[in-house]
Amino acid sequence: MAILNEEQEMLRDMAREWATNESPVAAFRKVRNEKPAEGYSTDAFATMAQMGWTGIVIPEEFGGSDFGWMSAGLVVEELGKTLTASPLVATTLAASVIVLGGSDEQKSMWLPKLASGEVVGTLAIDEGPRHGGKVTATVSSGKLTGTKAFVHEAHGATLFVVAAADGLYLVEKGEGVTMSDRKLTDQRSHAEVTFDGAAAERLADGGDDLLDKVLDRARILTSAEMLGMANQVFDVTLDYLKQRVQFNQVLASFQALQHRMADLFADLAMMRSAVESGLEALDGGYGIPRAACVAKAEANRALHAMSREGIQLHGGIGMTDEYDVGFYLKRARVLEASWGSSTYLKDRFANLAGY
Amino acid sequence: MATLAEPREATSDEAFREEVRAFLADHFPPELKGKGNALASVEGPTKEGPAEKAWREAMGSRGWGTPTWPKEYGGGGLSKAQTRILQEEMAKAGAWNPIGGMGVMMFGPTLLEYGSEEQKHEHIPPICRGEIRWCQGYSEPNAGSDLANLQTFAEDKGDHYVVNGQKTWTSGGQWADKCFAIVRTDRSDKHHGISFMLIDMDAPGVEVRPIQMISGMSPFCETFFTDVKVPKKNLVGQEGQGWTIGKRLLQHERTNISGGGAAARMMGANLSDLAKKYLELGDDGRIADAVMRDRIADFEIRWQAFLLTAKRAVEESKAAGGVSEISSVLKKLGTKLTQERSELTIEIMGLQGLGWEGDGFSESELGGVRAWLFGKATTIYGGSTEIQNNIIAKRVLGMLDHQ
Numbered sequence: 170m171a172i173l174n175e176e177q178e179m180l181r182d183m184a185r186e187w188a189t190n191e192s193p194v195a196a197f198r199k200v201r202n203e204k205p206a207e208g209y210s211t212d213a214f215a216t217m218a219q220m221g222w223t224g225i226v227i228p229e230e231f232g233g234s235d236f237g238w239m240s241a242g243l244v245v246e247e248l249g250k251t252l253t254a255s256p257l258v259a260t261t262l263a264a265s266v267i268v269l270g271g272s273d274e275q276k277s278m279w280l281p282k283l284a285s286g287e288v289v290g291t292l293a294i295d296e297g298p299r300h301g302g303k304v305t306a307t308v309s310s311g312k313l314t315g316t317k318a319f320v321h322e323a324h325g326a327t328l329f330v331v332a333a334a335d336g337l338y339l340v341e342k343g344e345g346v347t348m349s350d351r352k353l354t355d356q357r358s359h360a361e362v363t364f365d366g367a368a369a370e371r372l373a374d375g376g377d378d379l380l381d382k383v384l385d386r387a388r389i390l391t392s393a394e395m396l397g398m399a400n401q402v403f404d405v406t407l408d409y410l411k412q413r414v415q416f417n418q419v420l421a422s423f424q425a426l427q428h429r430m431a432d433l434f435a436d437l438a439m440m441r442s443a444v445e446s447g448l449e450a451l452d453g454g455y456g457i458p459r460a461a462c463v464a465k466a467e468a469n470r471a472l473h474a475m476s477r478e479g480i481q482l483h484g485g486i487g488m489t490d491e492y493d494v495g496f497y498l499k500r501a502r503v504l505e506a507s508w509g510s511s512t513y514l515k516d517r518f519a520n521l522a523g524y
Numbered sequence: 525m526a527t528l529a530e531p532r533e534a535t536s537d538e539a540f541r542e543e544v545r546a547f548l549a550d551h552f553p554p555e556l557k558g559k560g561n562a563l564a565s566v567e568g569p570t571k572e573g574p575a576e577k578a579w580r581e582a583m584g585s586r587g588w589g590t591p592t593w594p595k596e597y598g599g600g601g602l603s604k605a606q607t608r609i610l611q612e613e614m615a616k617a618g619a620w621n622p623i624g625g626m627g628v629m630m631f632g633p634t635l636l637e638y639g640s641e642e643q644k645h646e647h648i649p650p651i652c653r654g655e656i657r658w659c660q661g662y663s664e665p666n667a668g669s670d671l672a673n674l675q676t677f678a679e680d681k682g683d684h685y686v687v688n689g690q691k692t693w694t695s696g697g698q699w700a701d702k703c704f705a706i707v708r709t710d711r712s713d714k715h716h717g718i719s720f721m722l723i724d725m726d727a728p729g730v731e732v733r734p735i736q737m738i739s740g741m742s743p744f745c746e747t748f749f750t751d752v753k754v755p756k757k758n759l760v761g762q763e764g765q766g767w768t769i770g771k772r773l774l775q776h777e778r779t780n781i782s783g784g785g786a787a788a789r790m791m792g793a794n795l796s797d798l799a800k801k802y803l804e805l806g807d808d809g810r811i812a813d814a815v816m817r818d819r820i821a822d823f824e825i826r827w828q829a830f831l832l833t834a835k836r837a838v839e840e841s842k843a844a845g846g847v848s849e850i851s852s853v854l855k856k857l858g859t860k861l862t863q864e865r866s867e868l869t870i871e872i873m874g875l876q877g878l879g880w881e882g883d884g885f886s887e888s889e890l891g892g893v894r895a896w897l898f899g900k901a902t903t904i905y906g907g908s909t910e911i912q913n914n915i916i917a918k919r920v921l922g923m924l925d926h927q
């Protein structure tokens with residue numbers, strides 16, 4: 170566990186308490202069943218914004234708290250534990266691009282609204298179902314044209330950070346922007362978004378590698394959500410094994426299962442270190458690209474195993490919709506495929522290391 | 525050293541081949557080419573159109589859906605060689621076996637071994653014709669891996685039993701006509717107090733409550749028995765022999781599940797075809813991503829080795845007179861590989877392979893997702909992988925408990 174300052178501890182405790190009491194998995198189940206247009210409860214998101222969570226990586230002069238990425242990760246991890254449906258990750262990432270690459274004008278225009286939760290932003294980058302393909306969207310005379318696949322939280326977003334062949338652009342929802350639902354197993358908001366000559370403003374100040382910087386942030390913050398999920402599956406499974414009796418003894422007393430849990434526990438430890446070091450790298454501003462590969466690749470690996478074992482170790486009850494553990498499996502695969510599969514990340518890692 | 529070449533079939537088998545070809549030409553509706561076996565599928569009720577019905581009746585009246593079962597009970601009475609010919613010709617014609625389900629896979633073979641003449645004549649022919657659906661009443665809330673802990677009780681009332689208790693995870697219970705169940709007839713002996721009996725699902729006092737699964741469907745149920753009358757003629761074997769009979773049935777079940785069963789059938793196209801469709805190809809037509817190519821080949825090689833093992837096990841167990849504990853090895857391997865395959869499919873397809881419903885996904889993409897989720901059950905039901913490992917370690921390898 171990273172060493173937290175007092176501020177961070179308070180923030181984490183607050184997030185944990187809120188997620189446990191106000192946004193348990195039952196709240197996600199409700200969203201899943203009632204299918205609100207945004208794909209999340211707008212009331213819940215408004216509360217999150219009031220608590221300041223939408224402004225954690227935004228400088229104070231633009232209405233944020235500038236607590237930093239470790240703080241953002243702590244909140245996202247807690248929300249991941251209970252599968253809280255919200256655009257917090259998406260909108261945080263969108264804000265971070267503007268912080269990195271926006272002009273003063275763009276910053277004062279958008280950051281206060283993103284910090285207050287009035288505007289929800291999201292990234293629209295990939296054009297195919299696998300991360301890392303070519304970006305073909307083009308811009309001419311301030312009009313952007315192209316189609317983006319599987320845009321996270323597209324339904325609630327009013328501001329898109331769109332990758333075009335020559336850089337990143339801000340596009341507001343409105344004329345020239347249409348979307349078509351892509352309902353994935355995690356039952357969250359995803360859509361194919363088509364920009365047909367939509368008004369676009371370039372984010373000109375971030376340097377040539379702005380897109381890479383954003384993607385690294387996406388990888389790291391997403392892995393924080395995955396860490397929360399893996400942690401929760403582990404805890405719930407361990408509890409279950411300690412309670413369920415077969416052959417006149419608790420399942421936890423079988424050595425075969427003890428060793429399985431010990432393996433998963435070790436996996437979880439590696440995952441936590443990798444994710445926390447990613448968040449620290451973002452706050453420290455050093456070694457970010459490699460740390461992002463390590464964080465997301467480890468998150469992919471550990472959550473993949475954890476979400477599978479969670480079901481297996483529960484037996485029949487793990488296969489039921491009524492029980493929560495299946496939700497984690499269905500969200501896990503979506504996040505594993507987002508912003509870089511393990512294969513992609515390993516390749517990138519080797520490239521960065523020069524071999 | 526044994527020769528690898530198979531002996532040529534006798535000429536009479538060529539005549540049989542002709543007979544099969546003629547039968548398929550006359551009876552297999554071409555529009556059903558390559559379509560699955562609806563009756564045997566675990567998810568969803570039978571949806572049988574007129575063509576499917578005609579095909580089932582044609583196969584059923586010959587007994588060819590259960591080709592090796594004895595003719596006197598409605599089976600095909602075919603030799604091993606003839607069965608192979610039948611399968612070859614059916615595959616060539618794109619025809620599939622319309623007779624399936626738990627009756628064929630597990631209950632029939634068990635009843636043929638342990639049932640009375642009267643029971644075989646009553647129950648086997650409708651299975652061969654695909655007319656009766658069976659479900660399995662084994663698991664209970666507190667009897668999963670520890671199946672012998674079951675508490676559903678059958679009280680002896682002279683010419684009948686009165687059954688009370690609850691079963692759970694009953695696959696297809698809501699669509700089944702009959703249930704083969706293991707129930708307790710003696711509370712003083714865990715294993716010898718169990719009996720195997722057949723219960724009509726429409727008998728008064730039987731109630732089913734479907735359970736929704738993570739794949740979205742509700743293919744299994746809780747099943748409640750309240751004062752259900754079961755005539756004594758529905759006891760299979762002796763009272764107290766249920767554990768022995770019930771375990772034999774599980775060996776049949778495991779052998780069947782190992783092939784991937786429902787999940788494998790729903791998976792559709794083979795991996796390399798999928799990869800060619802969803803991944804970038806080089807100029808030479810090969811998969812450009814060397815890692816994915818390696819992983820697909822790695823899987824295909826292990827899958828081949830598994831199929832060869834399954835074939836060898838079937839041959840050896842036939843020679844030894846029936847299914848055996850090797851079924852545990854097959855079940856463990858086959859289910860693990862089938863799950864790996866689903867996961868690999870998703871990786872190949874990326875987010876396109878994770879569609880839940882609605883626009884933007886083909887039917888086969890959506891089907892693959894449901895199969896992936898359903899497939900997670902294959903390492904749980906029929907005795908979990910952990911339980912198969914225990915069986916292998918203890919009964920095959922003679923390793924003692926660590927305590």
Ligand SMILES: Cc1cc2nc3c(=O)[nH]c(=O)nc-3n(C[C@H](O)[C@H](O)[C@H](O)COP(=O)(O)OP(=O)(O)OC[C@H]3O[C@@H](n4cnc5c(N)ncnc54)[C@H](O)[C@@H]3O)c2cc1C
Nearest residue numbers: 481482484485660662663668669693695901905906908910
């Ligand atoms: C889709 C589906 C369909 C099914 N269909 C049927 C059906 O038609 N009829 C029917 O009767 N049943 C059916 N079942 C039930 C199935 O057989 C049981 O779920 C299975 O036997 C496991 O029991 P359990 O669910 O109680 O899990 P538990 O026994 O509670 O096991 C939980 C976990 O502990 C492990 N475990 C248990 N004991 C040990 C041990 N000694 N050593 C090491 N690990 C151990 C298990 O492997 C598992 O991982 C079905 C189940 C599913 C999921």
